[in-house]
Amino acid sequence: MRFAGLLSVAIIAAALAAPASAAEVSVSDGWFRALPAGLPAGGYFKLHNDGNAPVTLVGASSSACGMVMLHESMSMGGTEQMMMVDKVPVPAHGVLEFKPGAYHLMCMKPTAAMKPGAKVPVVLEFADGDKLGVNFAVKNAKGQ
Numbered sequence: 001m002r003f004a005g006l007l008s009v010a011i012i013a014a015a016l017a018a019p020a021s022a023a024e025v026s027v028s029d030g031w032f033r034a035l036p037a038g039l040p041a042g043g044y045f046k047l048h049n050d051g052n053a054p055v056t057l058v059g060a061s062s063s064a065c066g067m068v069m070l071h072e073s074m075s076m077g078g079t080e081q082m083m084m085v086d087k088v089p090v091p092a093h094g095v096l097e098f099k100p101g102a103y104h105l106m107c108m109k110p111t112a113a114m115k116p117g118a119k120v121p122v123v124l125e126f127a128d129g130d131k132l133g134v135n136f137a138v139k140n141a142k143g144q
């Protein structure tokens with residue numbers, strides 16, 4: 001998790017050394033699609049990298065999920081398949097959209113907190129060890 005003191009240290013460190021820090025990374029439009037019967041909930045968001053170097057998302061977790069996986073959907077021979085990925089790079093000054101049919105989070109074993117209308121916390125983990133905490137809205141199966 002990030003605190004103001006750590007943030008300023010991270011900014012100074014980023015200014016001294018070239019590698020990007022997750023301090024320059026932000027999330028917008030985060031939401032989960034809650035499905036009935038405890039089915040996995042897809043998580044979608046935009047990941048913004050305002051730094052001068054690429055950053056790499058390597059994992060995610062949430063107290064509202066037994067486990068969160070990074071997935072990528074791709075169509076193979078007309079059917080959509082989901083693959084697990086272990087990292088997702090975001091280019092310098094780039095925005096990567098996690099959306100249905102593409103990269104997404106997969107919340108396995110969602111808890112009772114995963115209820116349309118609620119907000120649930122998500123922690124994103126980056127290759128440099130930095131973590132970013134954000135809240136995701138919970139929507140229904142229709143994305144409403």
Ligand SMILES: [Cu+2]
Pocket residue numbers: 042071072082104105106
């Ligand atoms: Cu998936």
